[in-house]
Amino acid sequence: MRESRVSERDRKIKEKKERLKSFLKEKGLKSTRQRALIVNEFFKADEHVTAEDLYKKISRKHRDIGLTTVYRTLKLLTQSGLATESVFADNLTRYEPLSADDHHDHLICLHCGSITEFENPKIERLKERIAGEFGFIPVSHKMELYGYCNACRENAQSL
Amino acid sequence: MRESRVSERDRKIKEKKERLKSFLKEKGLKSTRQRALIVNEFFKADEHVTAEDLYKKISRKHRDIGLTTVYRTLKLLTQSGLATESVFADNLTRYEPLSADDHHDHLICLHCGSITEFENPKIERLKERIAGEFGFIPVSHKMELYGYCNACRENAQSL
DNA sequence: CTCTAATTGAAAATGAATTTCAATTTCCTT
Protein backbone atom coordinates (compact mmCIF):
# COMPACT_ATOMS: atom_id res chain seq x y z
CA MET A 1 0.00 0.00 0.00
CA ARG A 2 2.53 2.57 1.15
CA GLU A 3 5.00 0.91 -1.19
CA SER A 4 2.85 1.40 -4.24
CA ARG A 5 2.08 5.00 -3.34
CA VAL A 6 5.75 5.81 -3.18
CA SER A 7 6.54 4.31 -6.53
CA GLU A 8 3.49 6.01 -8.01
CA ARG A 9 4.96 9.31 -6.89
CA ASP A 10 8.33 8.39 -8.32
CA ARG A 11 6.72 7.48 -11.58
CA LYS A 12 5.08 10.88 -11.79
CA ILE A 13 8.30 12.65 -11.03
CA LYS A 14 10.04 10.67 -13.70
CA GLU A 15 7.37 11.58 -16.19
CA LYS A 16 7.75 15.26 -15.35
CA LYS A 17 11.48 15.05 -15.88
CA GLU A 18 10.79 13.59 -19.29
CA ARG A 19 8.48 16.45 -20.07
CA LEU A 20 11.16 18.92 -19.13
CA LYS A 21 13.64 17.14 -21.32
CA SER A 22 11.31 17.42 -24.31
CA PHE A 23 10.73 21.06 -23.57
CA LEU A 24 14.45 21.75 -23.48
CA LYS A 25 15.16 19.90 -26.68
CA GLU A 26 12.28 21.59 -28.42
CA LYS A 27 13.65 25.00 -27.48
CA GLY A 28 17.24 24.14 -28.34
CA LEU A 29 18.28 24.30 -24.69
CA LYS A 30 20.58 21.95 -22.88
CA SER A 31 20.19 19.38 -20.12
CA THR A 32 22.78 20.06 -17.48
CA ARG A 33 23.86 18.50 -14.23
CA GLN A 34 22.69 21.59 -12.35
CA ARG A 35 19.26 21.59 -13.90
CA ALA A 36 18.82 17.90 -13.14
CA LEU A 37 19.79 18.41 -9.49
CA ILE A 38 17.55 21.43 -9.00
CA VAL A 39 14.56 19.88 -10.70
CA ASN A 40 15.00 16.71 -8.68
CA GLU A 41 15.06 18.55 -5.41
CA PHE A 42 12.11 20.67 -6.47
CA PHE A 43 9.85 17.73 -7.22
CA LYS A 44 11.04 15.89 -4.14
CA ALA A 45 10.26 18.85 -1.88
CA ASP A 46 6.69 18.92 -3.11
CA GLU A 47 5.74 22.09 -1.27
CA HIS A 48 5.59 25.79 -1.91
CA VAL A 49 9.22 26.82 -1.99
CA THR A 50 11.00 30.06 -2.68
CA ALA A 51 14.15 30.05 -4.81
CA GLU A 52 16.08 30.68 -1.61
CA ASP A 53 14.44 27.72 0.16
CA LEU A 54 15.34 25.38 -2.63
CA TYR A 55 18.84 26.78 -2.87
CA LYS A 56 19.43 26.07 0.82
CA LYS A 57 18.12 22.53 0.51
CA ILE A 58 20.43 21.83 -2.40
CA SER A 59 23.42 23.58 -0.91
CA ARG A 60 23.55 21.09 1.94
CA LYS A 61 24.76 18.45 -0.49
CA HIS A 62 26.05 20.45 -3.41
CA ARG A 63 28.15 23.46 -2.64
CA ASP A 64 28.63 24.28 -6.30
CA ILE A 65 25.11 25.19 -7.38
CA GLY A 66 24.48 28.92 -7.55
CA LEU A 67 21.38 30.70 -6.36
CA THR A 68 21.14 32.37 -9.75
CA THR A 69 20.85 29.01 -11.44
CA VAL A 70 18.08 28.00 -9.07
CA TYR A 71 16.18 31.13 -10.02
CA ARG A 72 16.76 30.44 -13.68
CA THR A 73 15.73 26.82 -13.48
CA LEU A 74 12.53 27.60 -11.61
CA LYS A 75 11.69 30.13 -14.29
CA LEU A 76 12.30 27.44 -16.88
CA LEU A 77 10.02 25.02 -15.07
CA THR A 78 7.34 27.67 -15.07
CA GLN A 79 7.72 28.29 -18.77
CA SER A 80 7.47 24.61 -19.50
CA GLY A 81 4.25 24.35 -17.50
CA LEU A 82 5.74 22.09 -14.83
CA ALA A 83 5.56 24.66 -12.06
CA THR A 84 3.62 27.78 -11.18
CA GLU A 85 4.60 30.91 -9.35
CA SER A 86 2.49 32.32 -6.55
CA VAL A 87 3.02 35.40 -4.46
CA PHE A 88 1.32 35.58 -1.08
CA ALA A 89 1.16 38.24 1.58
CA ASP A 90 4.89 38.18 2.35
CA ASN A 91 5.66 39.17 -1.22
CA LEU A 92 8.04 36.32 -1.93
CA THR A 93 7.67 34.30 -5.10
CA ARG A 94 6.98 30.68 -4.33
CA TYR A 95 7.06 27.81 -6.80
CA GLU A 96 4.98 24.68 -6.74
CA PRO A 97 4.88 21.60 -8.95
CA LEU A 98 2.02 21.72 -11.40
CA SER A 99 0.52 18.54 -12.79
CA ALA A 100 -0.96 18.99 -16.22
CA ASP A 101 -3.88 21.39 -16.11
CA ASP A 102 -5.01 21.53 -12.51
CA HIS A 103 -6.09 24.81 -11.08
CA HIS A 104 -6.10 25.26 -7.37
CA ASP A 105 -6.22 28.06 -4.82
CA HIS A 106 -4.64 28.49 -1.41
CA LEU A 107 -5.35 28.56 2.29
CA ILE A 108 -2.57 30.38 4.12
CA CYS A 109 -2.14 30.15 7.89
CA LEU A 110 -1.41 33.49 9.50
CA HIS A 111 0.24 31.77 12.44
CA CYS A 112 2.52 29.07 11.07
CA GLY A 113 2.60 30.15 7.44
CA SER A 114 1.57 26.74 6.12
CA ILE A 115 0.05 26.72 2.67
CA THR A 116 -2.71 24.29 1.75
CA GLU A 117 -4.10 23.85 -1.72
CA PHE A 118 -7.75 23.45 -2.47
CA GLU A 119 -9.87 23.07 -5.54
CA ASN A 120 -13.45 24.16 -5.85
CA PRO A 121 -15.68 24.03 -8.90
CA LYS A 122 -17.99 26.63 -7.39
CA ILE A 123 -15.26 29.19 -7.68
CA GLU A 124 -15.10 28.54 -11.38
CA ARG A 125 -18.81 29.10 -11.78
CA LEU A 126 -18.74 32.17 -9.58
CA LYS A 127 -15.92 33.54 -11.67
CA GLU A 128 -17.95 33.18 -14.87
CA ARG A 129 -20.93 34.79 -13.24
CA ILE A 130 -19.09 37.81 -11.87
CA ALA A 131 -17.16 38.34 -15.07
CA GLY A 132 -20.41 38.21 -16.99
CA GLU A 133 -21.91 40.98 -14.90
CA PHE A 134 -19.11 43.28 -15.94
CA GLY A 135 -18.85 42.23 -19.56
CA PHE A 136 -15.47 40.88 -18.67
CA ILE A 137 -13.82 37.88 -20.37
CA PRO A 138 -12.23 35.83 -17.60
CA VAL A 139 -8.87 34.25 -18.27
CA SER A 140 -7.54 33.27 -14.90
CA HIS A 141 -8.05 33.97 -11.26
CA LYS A 142 -6.36 33.87 -7.94
CA MET A 143 -8.00 33.24 -4.61
CA GLU A 144 -6.30 33.22 -1.25
CA LEU A 145 -7.85 32.53 2.13
CA TYR A 146 -5.91 33.80 5.09
CA GLY A 147 -6.72 32.52 8.56
CA TYR A 148 -5.70 29.92 11.11
CA CYS A 149 -5.10 26.33 10.17
CA ASN A 150 -6.41 23.33 12.03
CA ALA A 151 -3.14 22.60 13.84
CA CYS A 152 -2.61 26.18 15.00
CA ARG A 153 -6.17 26.48 16.17
CA GLU A 154 -5.81 23.33 18.25
CA ASN A 155 -2.48 24.27 19.75
CA ALA A 156 -3.35 27.82 20.63
CA GLN A 157 -5.23 28.76 23.77
CA SER A 158 -5.64 32.35 22.72
CA LEU A 159 -6.59 32.38 19.09
CA MET B 1 -28.43 65.72 -9.90
CA ARG B 2 -24.80 65.84 -10.95
CA GLU B 3 -24.42 68.79 -8.56
CA SER B 4 -25.61 66.83 -5.56
CA ARG B 5 -23.54 63.82 -6.42
CA VAL B 6 -20.41 65.93 -6.45
CA SER B 7 -21.07 67.51 -3.11
CA GLU B 8 -21.95 64.12 -1.69
CA ARG B 9 -18.52 62.96 -2.72
CA ASP B 10 -16.91 66.01 -1.24
CA ARG B 11 -18.76 65.45 1.99
CA LYS B 12 -17.40 61.92 2.20
CA ILE B 13 -13.89 63.09 1.56
CA LYS B 14 -14.23 65.70 4.25
CA GLU B 15 -15.45 63.08 6.68
CA LYS B 16 -12.48 60.87 5.89
CA LYS B 17 -10.10 63.71 6.50
CA GLU B 18 -11.74 64.19 9.87
CA ARG B 19 -11.23 60.53 10.64
CA LEU B 20 -7.57 60.81 9.79
CA LYS B 21 -7.25 63.83 12.03
CA SER B 22 -8.73 61.92 14.96
CA PHE B 23 -6.43 59.01 14.25
CA LEU B 24 -3.38 61.25 14.27
CA LYS B 25 -4.34 63.01 17.47
CA GLU B 26 -5.13 59.73 19.15
CA LYS B 27 -1.68 58.42 18.29
CA GLY B 28 0.13 61.63 19.24
CA LEU B 29 1.05 62.32 15.62
CA LYS B 30 0.92 65.62 13.82
CA SER B 31 -1.13 67.12 11.02
CA THR B 32 1.20 68.58 8.46
CA ARG B 33 0.89 70.45 5.22
CA GLN B 34 2.42 67.50 3.35
CA ARG B 35 0.03 64.98 4.82
CA ALA B 36 -2.93 67.18 3.97
CA LEU B 37 -1.80 67.55 0.36
CA ILE B 38 -1.09 63.88 -0.14
CA VAL B 39 -4.32 62.73 1.48
CA ASN B 40 -6.28 65.22 -0.57
CA GLU B 41 -4.81 64.04 -3.82
CA PHE B 42 -5.29 60.43 -2.81
CA PHE B 43 -9.00 60.78 -2.15
CA LYS B 44 -9.47 62.93 -5.22
CA ALA B 45 -7.75 60.35 -7.45
CA ASP B 46 -10.16 57.69 -6.31
CA GLU B 47 -8.47 54.86 -8.12
CA HIS B 48 -5.86 52.22 -7.45
CA VAL B 49 -2.63 54.17 -7.26
CA THR B 50 0.93 53.25 -6.47
CA ALA B 51 3.01 55.54 -4.27
CA GLU B 52 4.86 56.56 -7.40
CA ASP B 53 1.63 57.39 -9.27
CA LEU B 54 0.47 59.62 -6.48
CA TYR B 55 3.87 61.22 -6.15
CA LYS B 56 3.85 62.16 -9.82
CA LYS B 57 0.36 63.62 -9.60
CA ILE B 58 1.35 65.75 -6.64
CA SER B 59 4.72 66.76 -8.04
CA ARG B 60 3.06 68.56 -10.92
CA LYS B 61 1.90 71.25 -8.49
CA HIS B 62 4.17 70.80 -5.54
CA ARG B 63 7.81 70.30 -6.20
CA ASP B 64 8.65 70.03 -2.50
CA ILE B 65 6.87 66.83 -1.50
CA GLY B 66 9.14 63.82 -1.28
CA LEU B 67 8.36 60.34 -2.52
CA THR B 68 9.34 59.02 0.89
CA THR B 69 6.63 61.09 2.51
CA VAL B 70 4.06 59.77 0.05
CA TYR B 71 5.03 56.22 1.02
CA ARG B 72 4.83 57.11 4.68
CA THR B 73 1.48 58.83 4.39
CA LEU B 74 -0.08 55.97 2.46
CA LYS B 75 1.11 53.61 5.16
CA LEU B 76 -0.51 55.87 7.71
CA LEU B 77 -3.78 55.86 5.82
CA THR B 78 -3.66 52.10 5.78
CA GLN B 79 -3.06 51.91 9.50
CA SER B 80 -5.95 54.23 10.18
CA GLY B 81 -8.28 52.09 8.09
CA LEU B 82 -8.84 54.73 5.42
CA ALA B 83 -7.00 52.87 2.69
CA THR B 84 -6.00 49.34 1.80
CA GLU B 85 -3.00 47.95 0.04
CA SER B 86 -3.33 45.47 -2.80
CA VAL B 87 -0.67 43.76 -4.83
CA PHE B 88 -1.62 42.45 -8.28
CA ALA B 89 0.28 40.55 -10.91
CA ASP B 90 2.82 43.31 -11.55
CA ASN B 91 3.95 43.14 -7.94
CA LEU B 92 3.51 46.81 -7.19
CA THR B 93 1.69 47.90 -4.06
CA ARG B 94 -1.41 49.88 -4.90
CA TYR B 95 -3.52 51.87 -2.47
CA GLU B 96 -7.22 52.50 -2.65
CA PRO B 97 -9.62 54.48 -0.48
CA LEU B 98 -11.54 52.28 1.91
CA SER B 99 -14.91 53.36 3.23
CA ALA B 100 -15.68 51.95 6.64
CA ASP B 101 -15.84 48.15 6.49
CA ASP B 102 -16.47 47.27 2.86
CA HIS B 103 -14.75 44.29 1.42
CA HIS B 104 -14.36 44.01 -2.28
CA ASP B 105 -12.33 42.05 -4.80
CA HIS B 106 -10.86 42.95 -8.17
CA LEU B 107 -11.21 42.42 -11.89
CA ILE B 108 -7.95 43.23 -13.64
CA CYS B 109 -7.74 43.75 -17.38
CA LEU B 110 -4.78 42.02 -18.97
CA HIS B 111 -4.84 44.42 -21.89
CA CYS B 112 -5.29 47.93 -20.48
CA GLY B 113 -4.53 47.22 -16.84
CA SER B 114 -7.74 48.76 -15.57
CA ILE B 115 -8.87 47.63 -12.16
CA THR B 116 -12.54 47.27 -11.32
CA GLU B 117 -13.89 46.51 -7.89
CA PHE B 118 -16.69 44.09 -7.22
CA GLU B 119 -18.46 42.78 -4.21
CA ASN B 120 -20.13 39.42 -3.97
CA PRO B 121 -21.80 37.86 -0.96
CA LYS B 122 -21.44 34.41 -2.48
CA ILE B 123 -17.71 34.64 -2.12
CA GLU B 124 -18.14 35.18 1.58
CA ARG B 125 -20.27 32.07 1.91
CA LEU B 126 -17.93 30.06 -0.27
CA LYS B 127 -15.04 31.17 1.89
CA GLU B 128 -16.75 29.91 5.04
CA ARG B 129 -17.58 26.64 3.37
CA ILE B 130 -14.11 25.93 2.07
CA ALA B 131 -12.46 26.97 5.32
CA GLY B 132 -14.81 24.66 7.18
CA GLU B 133 -13.76 21.70 5.08
CA PHE B 134 -10.18 22.16 6.20
CA GLY B 135 -10.85 23.06 9.83
CA PHE B 136 -9.52 26.46 8.98
CA ILE B 137 -10.63 29.69 10.69
CA PRO B 138 -10.99 32.26 7.92
CA VAL B 139 -9.85 35.79 8.65
CA SER B 140 -9.61 37.46 5.28
CA HIS B 141 -9.37 36.64 1.63
CA LYS B 142 -8.22 37.98 -1.64
CA MET B 143 -9.73 37.23 -5.00
CA GLU B 144 -8.53 38.52 -8.32
CA LEU B 145 -10.02 37.88 -11.73
CA TYR B 146 -7.71 38.46 -14.66
CA GLY B 147 -9.12 38.77 -18.16
CA TYR B 148 -10.28 41.33 -20.71
CA CYS B 149 -12.53 44.21 -19.78
CA ASN B 150 -15.56 45.32 -21.68
CA ALA B 151 -13.84 48.23 -23.42
CA CYS B 152 -10.83 46.19 -24.54
CA ARG B 153 -13.02 43.40 -25.78
CA GLU B 154 -15.04 45.85 -27.90
CA ASN B 155 -12.05 47.66 -29.30
CA ALA B 156 -10.05 44.61 -30.17
CA GLN B 157 -10.58 42.63 -33.36
CA SER B 158 -8.33 39.83 -32.27
CA LEU B 159 -9.08 39.11 -28.66
C1' DC C 1 36.62 15.40 -31.83
C1' DT C 2 35.47 20.12 -32.76
C1' DC C 3 33.13 24.05 -32.67
C1' DT C 4 29.34 26.92 -31.57
C1' DA C 5 25.84 28.22 -28.76
C1' DA C 6 24.02 27.58 -24.26
C1' DT C 7 25.04 27.57 -19.39
C1' DT C 8 27.20 28.60 -15.25
C1' DG C 9 28.43 31.23 -10.80
C1' DA C 10 29.98 35.45 -8.96
C1' DA C 11 29.46 39.98 -8.87
C1' DA C 12 27.10 43.96 -10.22
C1' DA C 13 22.75 46.04 -11.22
C1' DT C 14 17.95 46.84 -10.62
C1' DG C 15 13.84 48.64 -8.58
C1' DA C 16 10.41 49.05 -5.02
C1' DA C 17 10.22 50.05 -0.46
C1' DT C 18 12.34 51.31 4.05
C1' DT C 19 15.60 53.45 7.11
C1' DT C 20 18.78 57.01 8.56
C1' DC C 21 19.83 61.54 9.78
C1' DA C 22 20.25 66.43 10.17
C1' DA C 23 17.25 70.19 9.53
C1' DT C 24 12.59 71.80 10.03
C1' DT C 25 7.95 72.05 11.77
C1' DT C 26 4.10 71.12 14.82
C1' DC C 27 1.75 71.96 18.82
C1' DC C 28 1.66 71.33 23.90
C1' DT C 29 3.04 73.98 27.91
C1' DT C 30 3.87 78.00 30.08
Added chain:
DNA sequence: AAGGAAATTGAAATTCATTTTCAATTAGAG
Protein backbone atom coordinates in the same frame (compact mmCIF):
# COMPACT_ATOMS: atom_id res chain seq x y z
C1' DA D 1 3.05 84.68 22.22
C1' DA D 2 7.38 82.15 23.11
C1' DG D 3 9.99 77.95 24.22
C1' DG D 4 11.02 73.46 23.63
C1' DA D 5 10.27 68.45 23.19
C1' DA D 6 8.89 65.31 19.97
C1' DA D 7 7.33 64.34 15.42
C1' DT D 8 8.16 65.08 10.52
C1' DT D 9 10.49 66.02 6.45
C1' DG D 10 13.40 65.16 2.06
C1' DA D 11 17.54 63.38 0.37
C1' DA D 12 20.56 59.94 0.44
C1' DA D 13 21.80 55.51 1.86
C1' DT D 14 20.14 50.87 2.64
C1' DT D 15 17.65 46.71 2.14
C1' DC D 16 16.19 42.65 -0.08
C1' DA D 17 14.41 39.78 -3.78
C1' DT D 18 15.28 39.17 -8.28
C1' DT D 19 17.65 39.99 -12.77
C1' DT D 20 21.46 41.03 -15.65
C1' DT D 21 26.24 40.95 -17.04
C1' DC D 22 30.27 38.67 -18.21
C1' DA D 23 34.16 35.67 -18.64
C1' DA D 24 34.91 30.89 -18.18
C1' DT D 25 32.96 26.31 -18.77
C1' DT D 26 30.14 22.73 -20.83
C1' DA D 27 26.75 20.31 -23.79
C1' DG D 28 25.86 18.08 -27.75
C1' DA D 29 25.06 18.46 -32.94
C1' DG D 30 27.61 17.43 -36.89
